[in-house]
Structures are given as C-alpha cells and as structure tokens.
Amino acid sequence: MAENKLILPAIAVRGIVPLPNVDFRIEVGREMSVLALEQAERMYGSNIVLLIQKDPNDQDVKVDNIYPIAVLAKIQLKLKMPNGNYKVKFKVTDRVSVDNFESLNPYLVVSYTKLESELTNDEEEIALIRQVIETFSKDGRVYLQAPDEVARLLQQGLTTEETADVMAYYLKTNDKYKYLAELNVAKRLEYLLEDAAKERQIIEIENKINNDVKKSIDDSQKEYYLREKMRAIQNELGDKARQDEEVYELRKKILECKMPKNIEEKALKELERYSNTNNQMAESGIIRSYLDFLIALPWYKTTEDTTDLTAVEKALDKNHYGLTKVKERIVEYLAVKMMTGKNPSTILCFAGPPGVGKTSLAKSIADALGRHFIKQSLGGVRDESEIRGHRRTYVGALPGRILKGMKDAKTINPVFLLDEIDKMTSDYRGDPAAAMLEVLDPEQNANFSDNYLEEPYDLSQVLFITTANSLEDIPGPLRDRMEIIELSSYTEYEKFNIAFKHLLPKEIKNHGLKENELEIKDDAMLKIIQGYTREAGVRELDRLISSICRKTVKDILILHKEKTVITCDNLIDYLGKVRYFNNEGRETSQVGVVTGLAYTQFGGDTLDIEVMTYPGKGGLILTGKLGDVMKESAQAGLSYVKSHAESLGIKNVDFSSIDIHIHVPEGAVPKDGPSAGVTLITALVSALSNRPVPANIGMTGEITLRGSVLPIGGLREKSIAAVRTGLKKIYIPCDNERDLDEVPQEVKEKLQIVPVKNVSELLKQIF
Numbered sequence: 153m154a155e156n157k158l159i160l161p162a163i164a165v166r167g168i169v170p171l172p173n174v175d176f177r178i179e180v181g182r183e184m185s186v187l188a189l190e191q192a193e194r195m196y197g198s199n200i201v202l203l204i205q206k207d208p209n210d211q212d213v214k215v216d217n218i219y220p221i222a223v224l225a226k227i228q229l230k231l232k233m234p235n236g237n238y239k240v241k242f243k244v245t246d247r248v249s250v251d252n253f254e255s256l257n258p259y260l261v262v263s264y265t266k267l268e269s270e271l272t273n274d275e276e277e278i279a280l281i282r283q284v285i286e287t288f289s290k291d292g293r294v295y296l297q298a299p300d301e302v303a304r305l306l307q308q309g310l311t312t313e314e315t316a317d318v319m320a321y322y323l324k325t326n327d328k329y330k331y332l333a334e335l336n337v338a339k340r341l342e343y344l345l346e347d348a349a350k351e352r353q354i355i356e357i358e359n360k361i362n363n364d365v366k367k368s369i370d371d372s373q374k375e376y377y378l379r380e381k382m383r384a385i386q387n388e389l390g391d392k393a394r395q396d397e398e399v400y401e402l403r404k405k406i407l408e409c410k411m412p413k414n415i416e417e418k419a420l421k422e423l424e425r426y427s428n429t430n431n432q433m434a435e436s437g438i439i440r441s442y443l444d445f446l447i448a449l450p451w452y453k454t455t456e457d458t459t460d461l462t463a464v465e466k467a468l469d470k471n472h473y474g475l476t477k478v479k480e481r482i483v484e485y486l487a488v489k490m491m492t493g494k495n496p497s498t499i500l501c502f503a504g505p506p507g508v509g510k511t512s513l514a515k516s517i518a519d520a521l522g523r524h525f526i527k528q529s530l531g532g533v534r535d536e537s538e539i540r541g542h543r544r545t546y547v548g549a550l551p552g553r554i555l556k557g558m559k560d561a562k563t564i565n566p567v568f569l570l571d572e573i574d575k576m577t578s579d580y581r582g583d584p585a586a587a588m589l590e591v592l593d594p595e596q597n598a599n600f601s602d603n604y605l606e607e608p609y610d611l612s613q614v615l616f617i618t619t620a621n622s623l624e625d626i627p628g629p630l631r632d633r634m635e636i637i638e639l640s641s642y643t644e645y646e647k648f649n650i651a652f653k654h655l656l657p658k659e660i661k662n663h664g665l666k667e668n669e670l671e672i673k674d675d676a677m678l679k680i681i682q683g684y685t686r687e688a689g690v691r692e693l694d695r696l697i698s699s700i701c702r703k704t705v706k707d708i709l710i711l712h713k714e715k716t717v718i719t720c721d722n723l724i725d726y727l728g729k730v731r732y733f734n735n736e737g738r739e740t741s742q743v744g745v746v747t748g749l750a751y752t753q754f755g756g757d758t759l760d761i762e763v764m765t766y767p768g769k770g771g772l773i774l775t776g777k778l779g780d781v782m783k784e785s786a787q788a789g790l791s792y793v794k795s796h797a798e799s800l801g802i803k804n805v806d807f808s809s810i811d812i813h814i815h816v817p818e819g820a821v822p823k824d825g826p827s828a829g830v831t832l833i834t835a836l837v838s839a840l841s842n843r844p845v846p847a848n849i850g851m852t853g854e855i856t857l858r859g860s861v862l863p864i865g866g867l868r869e870k871s872i873a874a875v876r877t878g879l880k881k882i883y884i885p886c887d888n889e890r891d892l893d894e895v896p897q898e899v900k901e902k903l904q905i906v907p908v909k910n911v912s913e914l915l916k917q918i919f
C-alpha cells in the first residue's frame with residue numbers, strides 16, 4: 153500500500169456513494185461546497201475529495217457524520233444552473249482514507265491517503281467475476297438501475313475491478329458504502345452476488361404478494377360470477393321460496409280488504425300472474441304496484457256520520473266568524489242529506505275570492521260530520537287522464553286524482569274538496585270537465601271508471617264540495633250540477649273580528665305562545681288591515697299575524713321579554729313600513745279622470761279611467777289593459793257623447809279635428825266587463841267639456857247606446873272596495889237597488905249609494 157500524504161479541498165455528498173471508475177454527477181448547492189469547488193479548480197488542478205455523509209438528512213457537515221473512506225475525484229464539468237447551484241461532473245479515480253480534517257471553515261480541507269484495491273486474479277476471483285457477469289446479464293433489469301448503461305460500459309471491455317465498481321454503482325440496493333470501504337475485489341464481487349440474491353428474494357416476495365392479491369381478486373370475481381349465475385338460475389325457477397311467502401302475504405291482504413267480488417277475483421288473478429312472473433322483469437313491478445294500489449284503496453270502511461245538526465251548526469259557528477247566510481245554506485244542505493240518507497243531487501260549490509274561508513269551511517264540515525277530509529286541486533288540470541288515470545299499459549301509469557284522493561282518504565265516505573274547479577281547462581287530450589261530470593253526478597258516480605283501476609269504483613258515498621274563484625269560468629254543464637254558495641269579500645269590520653276571534657288565537661296556539669304573552673291593540677290591528685293588506689279575504693292578514701307571533705317567540709327566547717304589546721307605534725318594527733295608503737284616494741278633482749268600480753275574481757277594486765283630447769283627425773286611442781268588452785263600451789260611450797254633445801254641455805268641439813285618448817291604468821289584475829260604461833262616458837264628458845269630477849265619487853253601470861244604465865254584478869264587493877279606497881259616494885244602476893241589502897251595514901254607514909236610471913240623470917248629478 154503506497155502512502156502519499158496529501159491535502160485537498162473536500163465536499164460532502166449525501167444520499168449516493170461515488171465509486172472509482174464511474175463518472176459521478178451531482179448538484180452542488182451548499183455554500184461551503186461551492187467554495188471548495190472553486191478553490192479546487194483554482195489551486196489544486198480541479199482535484200477534490202468527495203466525502204460521504206452518514207446521515208443524508210443532516211444539512212450541516214459534522215466530522216463525526218462523515219465516513220472514514222472517501223474518493224478522490226477530478227472536476228470535469230461545472231455548469232451554473234438558474235437556481236444558483238452547480239451541476240458538476242466528476243471523474244472518480246481512487247478510494248482514499250480521510251486522515252484528518254485540516255480545516256472546517258470556510259470550506260473543508262482534508263488530508264488523505266490513497267488506497268489501492270487488492271486484486272489477486274486467482275481462480276476464485278475468475279469464477280466470481282464469471283458468475284457476476286452471468287447473473288447480471290441474465291437478470292440485469294431486476295438488479296440494476298440502468299441496465300442499458302451497464303451493458304454499454306461492459307461492451308467497452310472492463311477490468312475485473314472496474315466491472316465490480318460499475319456494477320456496484322448501478323446496483324438497486326441502498327447500502328453501497330461497503331463497496332467503497334472494501335479493498336478486496338473478490339470480496340466486492342461476493343457482495344454483488346449476495347445483494348443480487350437479496351434483490352431476487354425481494355422480487356420473489358413481491359411477486360408472491362402480487363400473485364396473492366391477484367388470486368384474491370380472481371377469487372372474488374369468481375364468487376361474483378357464480379352468485380350471478382345462481383341468481384339467474386333462481387330467477388328461472390321463479391325464486392320460489394322467497395316469492396311464496398310474499399304471495400301469501402299479498403293474498404292475505406287482498407282478502408282482508410273485502411273488495412267487491414269481481415275486483416277481488418281480478419286481484420287474485422293478477423296475484424297469480426305476479427307469482428309466475430320473473431321478478432326481474434318490469435312487468436312484475438307494474439303488477440305489484442297495481443296490487444298495492446288495490447289494497448290501499450278503501451272498499452268498505454266508513455266513518456259514522458253525526459246525526460246531530462245542531463252540533464254541526466255549532467261547529468261551523470265556532471270556526472268561522474260571520475258568514476251567517478253561508479252557514480245557513482250549508483246546514484240546510486246537510487239537513488236534506490240527513491233526511492234522505494243519501495247525497496243531494498247537487499254538489500256544493502263555494503264561490504268567492506281567495507282567502508274568504510272556502511277551504512276551511514269544507515274542512516269544518518268534515519270535522520263536524522266526523523268524516524275524513526281530503527283536498528285535490530283541479531287548478532291547471534287540462535287532461536282527462538289526470539282525472540281518470542292512465543291505462544296500465546303505459547309505463548309509469550298512475551291512477552287519476554280522484555282515486556288518488558280516495559286512497560289517501562282511507563274511507564269510502566270522506567268529504568272530498570275539489571279545489572279551483574274553475575281553473576280546469578280542456579285541450580286536445582280530452583275534456584276533464586266531462587270526467588268531472590261523471591264524478592259529481594250521483595246517478596253515475598257509483599260506477600266511476602278509472603283507466604288505471606279498470607274496474608268501476610263507487611264514489612256515491614263521498615260528499616264532494618267544490619270551490620271556484622269565478623263562476624263564469626266553470627264549464628256550463630258542471631255549473632248546472634252545483635248548488636252555488638257565494639262567499640264575498642270581507643269588510644274591514646269583519647276582518648277585524650275574524651282576526652281577533654279566530655286568526656290571532658289560532659296563530660298564538662300554533663306558535664306555542666300563551667294568551668297573555670302577546671297582545672295586539674285594536675287600532676294596531678286596524679292598521680294592519682288597512683295599511684298592510686289589500687285583499688278580499690284574510691290570508692295575508694293571517695300571514696302577518698303569524699309573522700308577529702314568530703317575532704314574539706323570538707323576543708321571548710332571546711330577549712326574555714315577558715309580554716309583547718303591538719301598538720300602532722311599534723308595528724313598524726314587526727311588519728316593516730306601511731304598504732298601502734288606503735282611505736286617502738285621489739286627492740284633488742281633475743278634469744277627465746273618473747273612478748270606476750270593478751269586480752275581479754280577487755274581489756272588488758277601484759280603477760281610474762283617464763281621458764285626454766288633443767288636435768287630430770277624429771281618432772280614438774285606447775291604452776291600458778282593456779278587454780274587448782271594455783273597448784266596445786268605449787266606442788258606444790263615445791257615440792253616445794257625440795250624438796248628445798249639445799245637451800251634455802259640450803260646446804264648440806269639432807270631433808273631426810281632435811283625437812281622443814282613453815287610458816285605463818293597468819293595476820294588478822286585468823279588468824274587463826261592461827260595467828265601466830258609465831265611468832267612460834263621465835270621463836269623456838268631463839274631458840270634452842273641461843269640467844272636473846270630484847275625486848271621492850265612484851260609479852258603476854253598463855250603458856246602452858240610448859243612454860240607459862243597466863244593472864251590474866258584484867255590488868257588495870264593489871261597495872266594500874269603494875269604502876276601502878276612501879270614496880264617499882257611488883252611483884249605481886237603479887236596477888241594482890234590490891241588491892242593497894247585500895251591502896254590509898258598516899259600508900252603508902260610510903258610503904252614500906245613489907241609484908241612477910240613465911246617463912243624463914247621472915251627469916246632471918255630477919256636474
């Protein structure tokens with residue numbers, strides 16, 4: 153062993169072990185390493201010692217973290233990279249032992265001794281090198297990181313020592329320091345064979361694990377496959393065991409239902425079919441839903457009716473304020489029913505604007521009689537099959553709304569509310585009204601046919617009640633079957649009472665409050681009615697009271713308030729700003745603007761009609777949402793005015809040189825009907841004769857060409873609306889005088905109602 157004591161700068165490498173005879177490439181970043189590189193290039197002919205760090209994770213170079221054996225190398229290539237580090241290629245020449253650290257700062261300097269490998273070239277060594285080459289050329293890919301590179305190097309012709317170093321350098325194992333530290337080449341060759349064997353073992357274990365995993369996957373696939381096959385076989389056989397039990401249960405249920413004989417037979421037949429149908433098939437599901445439906449439908453179960461009419465009367469009174477006439481008629485209707493023991497030949501129809509208690513009356517009737525209550529809305533129904541259902545041959549076929557309702561009712565004699573019967577329309581898919589006729593006709597409805605059910609169903613014990621907003625929209629033949637009970641708008645006074653007697657106690661209870669925890673002062677309630685609602689019924693009012701209750705609950709829970717008192721002053725905190733300024737009306741009288749009274753399906757309303765003239769060619773312009781009837785009224789009105797101009801006080805007007813513009817502000821709902829006739833004429837005369845019409849008067853009435861005023865409908869609604877908007881006087885057709893007793897007393901007290909016979913009488917009074 154030659155001993156040359158030498159000194160060189162050094163850098164410590166981490167993670168990989170350089171070996172002689174193989175070029176070594178690393179990235180150098182640590183500042184002291186860079187300095188060492190520079191120093192080596194400048195002072196030592198690019199020679200440098202590469203030390204091997206024991207723990208690659210240690211950032212700092214410590215003496216005791218350096219292996220005693222290192223290599224001597226020559227810097228061949230040094231490239232500066234964008235990140236400031238250097239990529240360096242070293243030619244590694246010798247093993248060295250580190251003798252001493254001469255300096256640690258600012259870079260490492262070590263003294264070292266070159267080491268020579270021990271090479272014998274004896275038979276043992278030759279045998280080993282052969283074995284190594286054989287092993288590695290056979291399974292190179294298994295043991296080596298870059299087998300192709302190794303093959304290339306081997307082809308160049310390497311010595312035994314070089315071969316050992318190259319192989320060791322590219323070996324997959326991590327622990328390579330031993331190849332550096334071992335000077336005996338034969339020993340290093342043995343290491344190679346050992347490591348190869350180890351690697352092979354690892355590979356074998358890995359393969360075994362892979363195979364095991366694969367096998368377990370294969371096994372589960374096999375199991376899955378077999379299960380699928382088993383299921384298919386079971387299906388073929390009808391899955392007897394499971395189905396037998398299901399079929400038994402279904403049969404039991406069918407028999408318990410006490411269906412009429414023919415239907416029971418049909419059900420059992422279907423059941424038979426079901427038990428023979430492969431339950432994977434869609435058919436099976438269809439039959440099953442049909443059977444379930446037959447079982448769920450009530451066939452004989454009834455509730456016992458009360459026979460005590462006074463109790464019914466009391467129940468209606470208890471739940472509803474006012475409506476005296478309505479309740480009377482309901483009781484009469486029920487009396488007939490009780491006397492005859494069957495449903496009267498007509499059906500009750502509650503007609504009126506929303507929120508006036510139609511639904512809740514029907515519900516009260518059910519409660520009072522002790523019957524179940526169900527409701528189906530007919531709004532938007534335009535297809536006969538929605539009433540009668542679809543044939544079962546359709547995918548997703550369903551029974552119609554009537555039988556669906558019956559299913560929910562669970563008894564054969566519920567009170568069945570058909571809501572919004574006026575909102576049914578018909579189209580090419582058939583007329584639902586015709587189907588409804590069958591439902592409602594006591595002569596026919598014992599055998600109501602539904603396409604889904606396929607068999608007649610008995611509706612004769614059902615007490616049908618219908619509701620409608622507007623009578624005109626109910627198909628004629630249906631209307632003929634109905635006993636119509638009209639419910640009209642409530643006056644403020646009625647709303648006030650309903651609120652205190654019904655809505656408030658109901659909402660207090662619904663919100664889990666106690667009576668003494670919430671008080672709404674009288675004037676505050678009135679302000680809610682006048683300033684926050686504008687409706688015929690009391691739905692919005694109900695909602696507002698409910699909203700006050702909600703906030704009260706919050707106050708109690710969060711602020712620990714004991715009692716909430718709602719006054720006019722604090723109302724704004726609960727409901728926000730006032731929304732409507734009723735009872736103020738238009739402030740000043742104006743030329744060409746007149747207030748008319750309208751009757752819509754939402755109750756009464758007022759509308760201002762405006763007329764203006766300007767130079768033109770005798771044209772008539774109509775704007776606003778006017779229906780055809782109203783347009784014609786306008787034409788007729790103008791003709792009347794033209795022909796009576798002189799006597800109406802219209803002077804010096806040349807109709808051929810002016811245009812007349814009539815405008816009806818749209819408002820929330822479209823208005824149509826002939827009753828705006830008088831209003832149109834009055835507005836025309838006012839505009840043409842330049843005389844204002846008082847702001848606080850209103851009027852309603854149809855006109856003929858000759859100026860007669862014809863009667864109108866909805867006087868009660870219109871008068872209530874007039875008071876609501878603050879009118880003081882209204883003109884009505886004298887033929888409507890007989891309807892005056894419909895007008896609530898409190899309205900009469902606030903409103904002067906003047907009947908007129910014809911237009912000239914009306915205009916005389918106004919101007």
Ligand code: ADP
Nearest residue numbers: 471472473506507508509510511512650654690
């Ligand atoms: P509709 O069916 O006419 O649209 P609802 O029956 O749904 O109206 O009535 C709305 C709410 O108003 C219900 O809570 C109902 O109890 C209440 N209501 C309506 N009229 C009265 C009344 N005369 N007395 C007591 N509560 C009423």
